[in-house]
Each structure stands twice: as structure tokens, then as C-alpha cells.
Amino acid sequence: MTRVRSWIPGLLLISPSLLLLGVFVYGFIGLSFRESLTDKHTAAQATGRDEVGFVGLSNYTELLASPAFQHSLRNLVIFTVVFLLGTLIIGFCWAWVLERPIKGEGIFRSVYLFPMAVSFVASGVVWKWLLNSNVGEQASGLNRLFQMTGLGFLQNEWWTNPRYGILAIALPAIWQLSGYVMALFLAGFRGIPDELREAARVDGASELQLYRHVVFPQLSPVALSALIIIGHMSLKSFDLIMSIANQSAYSTKVPAIDMYNFATIYDYANSAAVGVILLVLVALAVVPYLWYDARARKRG
Amino acid sequence: MRQIKKVGRLSTLAVVMSGALVLSACGGGGSGDSSGSEGGSAGGEDAGEVQVMTWWAQGSEKAGLDALVEVFGEQHPDTEFVNAALAGGAGSQAKQKLQADLQAGNPPDSFQAHTGAELQDYIDAGQIEDVSGLYDEFGLTDVFPESLIEQLTVDDQIYSIPSNVHRSNVVWVNPAVLEEAGVDPSTPPADLDAWMADMEKVAATGKTPVTLGMDWTQTHLLENVLLSELGPEAYNGLWDGSTDWAGGEVNSALTKWAQIVEWSNTDRDGLDWEPALQPVMQGEAAYNVMGDWAVAAYDAQDMTAGEDYAYWPVPGTDGVFNYLADSFTMPVGAAHAGGTKAWLETISSAEGQLAFNTVKGSIPARTDIDAAEFPEYQQSAMEAFENDTIVSSLAHGAAAPVAVSTAVNQAVVKFSQGASDVDTLQQELVAATESLSQ
Numbered sequence: 001m002t003r004v005r006s007w008i009p010g011l012l013l014i015s016p017s018l019l020l021l022g023v024f025v026y027g028f029i030g031l032s033f034r035e036s037l038t039d040k041h042t043a044a045q046a047t048g049r050d051e052v053g054f055v056g057l058s059n060y061t062e063l064l065a066s067p068a069f070q071h072s073l074r075n076l077v078i079f080t081v082v083f084l085l086g087t088l089i090i091g092f093c094w095a096w097v098l099e100r101p102i103k104g105e106g107i108f109r110s111v112y113l114f115p116m117a118v119s120f121v122a123s124g125v126v127w128k129w130l131l132n133s134n135v136g137e138q139a140s141g142l143n144r145l146f147q148m149t150g151l152g153f154l155q156n157e158w159w160t161n162p163r164y165g166i167l168a169i170a171l172p173a174i175w176q177l178s179g180y181v182m183a184l185f186l187a188g189f190r191g192i193p194d195e196l197r198e199a200a201r202v203d204g205a206s207e208l209q210l211y212r213h214v215v216f217p218q219l220s221p222v223a224l225s226a227l228i229i230i231g232h233m234s235l236k237s238f239d240l241i242m243s244i245a246n247q248s249a250y251s252t253k254v255p256a257i258d259m260y261n262f263a264t265i266y267d268y269a270n271s272a273a274v275g276v277i278l279l280v281l282v283a284l285a286v287v288p289y290l291w292y293d294a295r296a297r298k299r300g
Numbered sequence: 301m302r303q304i305k306k307v308g309r310l311s312t313l314a315v316v317m318s319g320a321l322v323l324s325a326c327g328g329g330g331s332g333d334s335s336g337s338e339g340g341s342a343g344g345e346d347a348g349e350v351q352v353m354t355w356w357a358q359g360s361e362k363a364g365l366d367a368l369v370e371v372f373g374e375q376h377p378d379t380e381f382v383n384a385a386l387a388g389g390a391g392s393q394a395k396q397k398l399q400a401d402l403q404a405g406n407p408p409d410s411f412q413a414h415t416g417a418e419l420q421d422y423i424d425a426g427q428i429e430d431v432s433g434l435y436d437e438f439g440l441t442d443v444f445p446e447s448l449i450e451q452l453t454v455d456d457q458i459y460s461i462p463s464n465v466h467r468s469n470v471v472w473v474n475p476a477v478l479e480e481a482g483v484d485p486s487t488p489p490a491d492l493d494a495w496m497a498d499m500e501k502v503a504a505t506g507k508t509p510v511t512l513g514m515d516w517t518q519t520h521l522l523e524n525v526l527l528s529e530l531g532p533e534a535y536n537g538l539w540d541g542s543t544d545w546a547g548g549e550v551n552s553a554l555t556k557w558a559q560i561v562e563w564s565n566t567d568r569d570g571l572d573w574e575p576a577l578q579p580v581m582q583g584e585a586a587y588n589v590m591g592d593w594a595v596a597a598y599d600a601q602d603m604t605a606g607e608d609y610a611y612w613p614v615p616g617t618d619g620v621f622n623y624l625a626d627s628f629t630m631p632v633g634a635a636h637a638g639g640t641k642a643w644l645e646t647i648s649s650a651e652g653q654l655a656f657n658t659v660k661g662s663i664p665a666r667t668d669i670d671a672a673e674f675p676e677y678q679q680s681a682m683e684a685f686e687n688d689t690i691v692s693s694l695a696h697g698a699a700a701p702v703a704v705s706t707a708v709n710q711a712v713v714k715f716s717q718g719a720s721d722v723d724t725l726q727q728e729l730v731a732a733t734e735s736l737s738q
Contacts, residue, residue, distance in 0.1 A: 043421035047403065050424075068710075134567040138508075138584075160569050162719035248515035248706075249569055250714035261710075264396075265703040266421060 029279065036060070036273035043266040059273040069258060069274075075166040076254045076281075080234040082167055086174035087230050088223070091181025098182070099189040109186070112179035120176070124243025127172040131158040131244065159244060165251030169241055173234070181226045188222035189215070221296070228289040232282045347638025349380040352628070354412040355394040356660075357387035360596050364660030368463075371652045376642040384408050402427045407631035409640045415452055415625040417539070417704075418697030419459050422629070429630040430457040431644065438648055443666045447690040448623070451698070460627035463647040464662035467592045467681050468693040469524045469622035472577065473610040477586040481505045488612035492528045492556060495615040499587070503563055508585035510560055512568040513576030515709040518716055520695040521589045522557050522708075528616030529553035532689045539692065539699045541737025545730045554722050554729075561716050569713065581609070589614060591624065591696070595677045596661045605676060613684075621688035624696035625665060700736060707732035 036059055044050040063069045094112055098105055115123070132141040135155040139147060143155040159168035192215060200214045238256040245252040247261055255274050262271035356365040362385070369381050386394040391412075398411055407427065413419055422428045435441050435458060441449065444462070452458050475485035481502045489495040499509035512518055527535045530549055537543030544550070565585070568576065574597055579585040581601060588594070595605075603609055613620070628647055630640045646652045653664035658674055663682045671679045692698035694705055711728035714720050720728070 042424065044424035044426075047425040047427065049426045128570055132567050132570065134565065137506075138565065138567070157566065160566070160717055162714075162717045165717075245569065246514055248709045248713045250710065250717050250719050251569075261706065264392075265706050266399075266425075267703070 029276075032272040032275050035268055036270075036276050038269050040269040041267045046266045046268055055269075059269050060277070063270065063273055063277070068253075069255070071250070072253045072255050072258050075252065076235065078164075079166045079170055079173075079237065079254065080231060082170040083173050083177075083234045084227065084230055086170060087177045087181045088226060090174065090178040091226065092185050092223075094178065094182040095185030095189060098186060109183070112182050114179065115176045116180045118176065120240040121243045123172055123176060124240050128244045131168050131171075133157040133160045159249070159252055162251045165245075165249075166254070169237070169244060169252055172244070173237070173240060177230055177233070181230065184222050184226050185219065188219045192218050224289060224292065228285055231285045235278060235282050235285065345638040345641075346636045347376075347379050347642055349382055349636055350409045350639030350643045351382040351384050351636070352410050352412075352643060353384040353386065353394060353398060353408040355386060355391035356412070357385040360660050364464075364656045364662075367655040367659045368647065368652055371649070371655045372643065372646040375646050375649065375651070379639050379642045381643075402631065405633060407634055409634045409636045410628045410630060410643050412626055413460060413629055414697035415460055415462050415627040416692050416698030417700045418702055419629070420454070420701040421703075423454060423459055427632055428459050429632055430459060431461060431630050432456075432458040434461065434630075434641065434644055438645055440648055440666075443650075443668045445667055445686065445690060448625075448665065451623070451690060451692055460629045461644050461648045462625040462627040462665040463653065464657050464660060465623055465625045465665050465685060466662050466696075467621055467684070468520065468624055468696065469527060469614040469617045469620065470590065470592050470594070470611050471614050472580055472588045472590060472594050472598075473612070474580050474583055474586055475610050476583055477502065477505075477507055477580075481507070481586070485610055488618075489615040491616040492525065496556065496559065499560065499563055502586045508565050508579060509563040510587045510589070511576045511579050511585045512561065512564040512716075513571040513573050514569055515713050516695045516705075517571075517573050517576055517590070518561065518568065518712045519705065519709050520591070520693075521560065522554075522712060523694045523699075524589055524614040524617060524622060525557040525560070526550070526553050527620060527622055527691060528614055529556065532620045532691050535691055538733070539694075539736055545733050546726065550729075551722065551726055554726055558715070558722050558725075569717065591693075592677065592681055593661060595675075599661070611677070619688050621684050621690050622693050623685070623690050624693040624698045626662075700733070704733055704736060 037054060037056060039053045039055045039059075040046060042050065045052050094108075098108055102108075130141040132139070132143060133156075134140060135143055135157070139155060142158075146152055146154045157165075159165040161168075196214055196218075197210060200210050205213065236256060237254060238260070241252050241254060241257060242260075247257055255278050259271050259274040259278070262268070262274060354365060356362055365383075365385065369383070372379075372381055386397055394412075398408075401407055402422070402425070413422070419428065432453075435449075440461070448462070448465075449458070452460070452462070471488075473485060478485040478498070481498075481504065483498045483501055489498055502509040510521075512521060526538065529552065530538070530543065534543045534549065538545065538550075565571075565576075565579065573590055573594075577588045577590060577594055577597055580588045581598070581603065598605070598609055605611065612618075628644055630637070630644065634640050647656070648666070650664075650666060650669055653666050654669050654673060656662075657664045657678070661678070663674070663678050663685060667682075667686050669682075671682045674682065694700055694708065697705065700708075708729060711720075711725055711732055714728070715722075715725040
């Protein structure tokens with residue numbers, strides 16, 4: 001009886017959030033999945049005036065076989081890899097520099113972190129102008145800047161290039177999130193007690209060895225968190241792309257844009273299928289992290 | 301000690317931020333279940349108010365709506381007008397909201413929609429009523445052009461009443477740029493080939509022959525090139541399956557369109573129609589093909605037709621009026637059906653159409669309104685509307701359902717960004733329009 005009494009208040013406390021999550025997150029994930037197994041492709045079916053049939057996984061196989069969706073997936077992979085590498089490398093370097101006590105560190109930290117406070121839509125509008133694809137006389141934005149600084153050969157068509165246009169979207173994304181990765185790494189650096197470094201130095205470790213054997217191993221959980229957070233943000237990218245390009249631009253199409261496009265033409269089945277594919281991709285990124293985290297907690 | 305405190309602060313910051321990210325991750329939900337929206341019994345003939353949803357929320361459009369509401373107040377003083385206008389994205393925001401409201405069985409009393417095939421989704425979904433009875437009641441069959449009524453009729457029924465008409469096949473011209481290139485701006489070229497020859501001359505001077513903007517503006521050019529090359533009859537056939545999209549004529553039109561795209565500005569995908577028109581106004585480019593709402597942009601910059609700019613029908617489409625129109629509907633299950641009827645009567649009345657169109661810059665769908673009341677461009681458009689062959693615009697929802705125009709937009713942008721050639725484009729257009737011939 002006492003044991004029962006001890007868990008009842010706890011359950012009551014979390015039950016509202018549990019209920020809301022259960023309905024609005026997991027319930028709707030289930031509904032979306034069910035929708036994706038149907039042939040609900042038209043307006044009449046969406047309102048129940050035409051029959052909706054069960055088609056199994058054929059929406060998925062058709063999507064994955066279509067060159068248009070493969071193009072979206074390819075864009076997503078390129079974008080994610082570049083976005084991850086860019087933010088991790090730049091963020092780490094900044095943190096490494098700021099880690100040594102330097103003058104005005106607080107100011108630098110805020111300066112680097114600040115772009116993250118800007119909404120993707122706001123920065124997208126500015127970058128849309130910077131990434132104008134005109135070259136030569138009509139150039140503006142970065143292309144104009146290249147001309148003025150004698151770097152005219154660098155002018156390019158930015159996000160409208162059908163093969164690598166998506167890389168131009170990674171540029172503002174990296175600009176915005178590098179500061180956040182820096183903050184993560186900086187916290188990691190600060191978490192390493194000075195005693196450890198001193199002990200290593202006393203034992204005669206060179207500066208390189210110190211980083212290799214003492215600092216880096218302690219930073220790996222931070223690096224993993226950064227990887228997961230940036231990775232799942234990248235998979236869901238939508239607002240930045242919509243505000244720089246638009247929903248029909250071929251060069252910057254990713255699955256999230258496809259999902260939106262399907263929903264606007266009442267093709268709810270395909271829209272839900274793309275949503276589920278995205279969810280699976282995000283889960284592939286996040287679940288190993290949760291597992292790792294849980295294991296680490298058990299150990300600790 | 302100071303060190304440790306800082307760590308605490310920083311990691312708290314990081315945790316809070318990642319928490320926020322995780323929360324936003326939960327945002328993507330399902331599309332939800334939908335229920336049928338048969339609510340026919342509700343409302344009856346209640347005319348106490350009328351809630352009208354439009355995307356006329358700013359500029360000349362809002363001014364037009366205000367003028368219309370004033371006439372409504374005079375004609376139906378007992379019905380209160382409730383404005384449910386929603387701004388943003390040339391109607392795309394309003395359409396999203398409308399889609400949700402209709403699915404939930406909670407429609408406005410009337411909503412704005414492009415006439416023609418764009419209504420098909422609402423018809424298929426059983427969300428709007430047949431209003432052909434009101435055409436007889438209000439005597440509209442005699443005052444709307446016969447070919448317009450033909451275009452509006454779906455299986456002997458008409459589902460909306462047009463309030464204003466726009467013309468799609470208009471070229472906006474900068475005469476100074478043409479003179480510089482040795483082209484006479486006063487006489488329009490006879491056909492597409494002659495026009496393209498002129499474009500080549502402009503290109504030789506280093507100026508941009510034609511400006512284009514984002515997806516739909518490229519489709520807008522394409523539909524008019526098709527109209528010019530195929531002629532009105534075969535062009536109409538594109539929308540009912542009687543003209544073959546895979547045929548040689550379409551291929552030759554696409555090749556010419558591709559050449560014009562090649563000559564256009566390279567930053568097109570980032571521009572809406574107005575910034576795309578701007579270089580023509582400023583004398584950096586010669587031509588822009590755009591609907592006649594462009595007049596409002598010229599007016600806003602105090603430019604005069606005949607001096608600062610010229611306009612003609614797209615070469616090869618003289619005598620054809622490529623139309624699109626805004627119209628109003630009677631949703632199934634509207635709470636104040638009497639109010640809806642009153643509203644439809646006002647927007648189709650001579651006073652209503654006169655008040656609205658003189659302000660918005662479009663022309664009335666009725667042909668019994670005195671043209672002398674309108675500015676110069678609209679007078680010429682009204683004359684054309686009365687006498688020309690009327691065909692439907694694809695880019696603006698009159699010719700094909702949204703799913704088709706969306707697919708066409710995507711194929712067109714894929715081509716103009718350089719990811720496909722003319723033959724691939726044609727195949728994709730065949731696939732995009734497949735549903736039309738069924």
C-alpha cells in the first residue's frame with residue numbers, strides 16, 4: 001500500500017504531459033503512418049466523398065523509386081554532411097581559441113552566438129539578396145562584392161545551380177549555428193578540470209599529446225550532442241530554404257519541401273509518407289544518442 | 301570557483317537551447333483525419349451577416365474590396381459584412397486557412413477563388429454549391445460573354461460568380477530600349493518568330509531582352525508562347541486532352557520558349573513578378589510578359605502608357621483574350637446562406653463591378669458597363685474582352701486544377717535551372733497533364 005501511494009503522486013504529476021504527448025505526438029505519428037498506407041491522393045478522397053483504399057507500402061516504393069524524390073534525398077544528404085562538418089569545424093576552432101583566457105572573451109562569445117538568435121526566415125531574406133545569382137553587369141550581393149574586391153572569378157550562380165545549389169543554403173545555416181556549437185564545445189572545455197592538464201604536463205606530455213589523450217576524449221560526449229542536434233535540425237530544414245528559394249525551385253528541393261508540396265495539392269497520402277520517411281531519418285540520428293545517453297547515465 | 305560557475309551557466313544555456321530544439325522537433329504532426337462536410341441543413345436563409353474570405357488585404361486590392369463593401373452596404377443594408385481577408389503570398393496563406401476551415405466543416409459564407417479548373421478540388425470535395433440558378437435570377441447569362449460562361453460551366457453547372465477579369469497575354473514594353481536596338485516600338489511584331497528576331501537585336505545591345513521571375517511567371521510565359529504557336533483552338537485542346545502534349549507542335553513551342561528563357565535574366569528564381577518587371581521599367585530590359593495587373597505597378601511609379609511604356613497582346617495572340625478571373629462561391633453548409641446570396645448579387649451587379657474594378661485595375665466580367673468610366677488600358681481590355689476569343693490561363697488556375705499547375709511549375713523550373721532539356725521537359729509536361737484527358 002505504501003509503495004502504491006509513493007508512485008501515485010508522481011504519475012498524477014506527469015500524466016497531463018504524458019496524455020498530451022501521447023495524443024498529439026505519438027497518436028498523430030500513428031495517424032500519419034496509417035494515412036501513408038492509403039491511396040488518398042485527391043481532394044474528394046480527403047473529404048471522404050470518394051473511397052479511400054489501402055495500398056500497403058506502395059506509396060513508399062513509388063516515392064523512393066522516383067528520380068524527383070531521389071534528387072531531394074541526395075540534396076538532403078549533401079546539405080547535412082556539409083552543414084555538420086562546417087558547424088563542427090568552425091565551432092570547435094572558435095571554442096579552442098576562446099578557451100584560453102583572452103581579453104574580451106565575453107564579447108566574442110556573444111558575437112559568435114548571436115546569429116543563432118536570428119530567425120531562419122529573417123536571415124533567409126537577407127541571404128536571398130546576398131546569394132543573388134546574377135553575374136557580370138547585373139550582379140548584386142556577394143557576386144558584386146567579389147567583383148569589387150578583384151575576385152570576379154569567384155562569381156557563381158549560388159542556389160540556382162541544379163547540382164550544387166543546395167550548398168549555397170548550407171552557407172547561411174553554418175553561419176547561424178556555428179556559434180551554438182562553439183558554446184557547446186566551450187562548456188566542454190571548461191568542464192575539464194585544470195588538475196588533469198597539470199597532471200599530464202607534470203608527467204611530461206607535450207601540448208599535442210595533452211590534447212590527444214586528455215582533452216579530446218573528454219570532449220567526445222559534447223561532440224556527439226552537437227552532431228545529433230545539428231544533424232536533426234538539418235534533416236528538417238524547411239524555413240531557410242523556403243525563404244531563400246521557393247517551393248518549386250528544383251535545385252534546393254529536400255523532402256520537407258516535397259511534403260509541403262504534396263499537402264497543398266491534397267495528396268495527403270504521399271505527404272504523410274514523406275513525413276514518415278523524415279521521421280525515420282531523424283530517429284536514425286537521435287535514437288543512438290538517447291541510447292548512449294541512457295547507458296552513460298546508468299554507468300555514472 | 302569562477303571557472304566552475306561559468307561552466308554551469310554555459311551548459312545551462314546549451315541545455316535550454318537544445319530543449320527548445322527538441323520541442324520544435326515535435327512540431328511536425330499528422331495531417332489529421334477528415335470528416336465529410338455535409339452540413340446542408342445548417343443556416344437556412346439567414347441574411348443577418350455575411351463572412352467573406354479573400355486575399356485582398358492591401359494596396360489596390362484592399363481599396364477595391366472597400367469600394368465593393370460600400371456598394372454592398374447600400375444594396376443590402378440589413379446584412380452585416382464581416383471581412384475575413386487574409387494577407388500573404390498572393391493568396392497562398394488564405395488558401396491554406398480555407399483548406400483547413402472547409403475540412404473542418406466550418407466554411408466562411410463566401411470565399412474568393414480563381415474561376416475555372418482551380419475550383420475543381422472544391423467541387424470534387426463537395427464543398428461548394430452549384431449557383432447556376434443565381435445566374436438566371438440575377439440575369440447574368442445575358443450580360444456575361446457567352447464564351448466566358450462556357451469556360452465557367454462544369455457538367456452543366458456553374459460553381460462561382462466572377463467579380464473581375466484579368467488578361468494574361470500582355471507584353472509590357474520599354475520603347476527606349478527598343479529604339480536603342482533599332483526596333484520600331486510602335487508596331488508590335490506579327491508573330492512569335494518576328495518577336496524573337498527583335499529580342500535577338502536587343503540582346504546584341506547588351507540589354508536583357510525579356511525578364512522573368514519565379515516559377516509561375518515562367519509558366520505564365522510558357523502558356524502564352526503555347527497560345528501563340530498553337531492558336532486558341534489547339535491551346536484549348538491542351539486542357540481536355542484533344543491536343544497532344546507529346547506532339548511536334550508543342551515541342552516546337554517549347555523550343556522557342558526555351559530560347560526566350562535563355563535570353564532572360566539569370567536571377568529569375570528569386571523574383572516575384574513585380575521585381576521581375578522592374579528592369580523593364582528602368583530601361584535595363586525590353587520586354588516582360590505579365591497579366592494586366594502590371595498596370596497598377598506602372599501607375600504606382602507615375603509612368604504613362606504611350607510615353608514611358610507600351611503594351612500589346614503577346615505577338616501571335618492578337619484577337620485572343622487569355623483570361624483569368626476572381627470569383628465568389630457559395631460554400632456547402634454556409635452559416636448565413638441568405639447573406640451569401642446578397643453578397644453574390646452585389647459582386648455581380650453593374651454597380652458592384654464598376655466600383656470594384658475601377659479601383660482594383662481589372663475589368664468587369666459584365667459587358668454592359670460603360671467603358672468611358674475606366675482608365676485607358678482598361679478600356680482597351682474591355683473592348684478585347686467583348687470581341688476576342690476567350691481562352692483560359694494555366695498559371696492562374698483557370699485552365700487546370702492546382703495539382704496540374706503545380707506539377708507544370710516544377711517541371712518548368714527544373715528546366716530553367718538547367719537540370720533537364722526540352723525533350724525531358726516535354727515528357728514531364730505530358731506526365732503533369734495526364735489527369736486532364738481522363
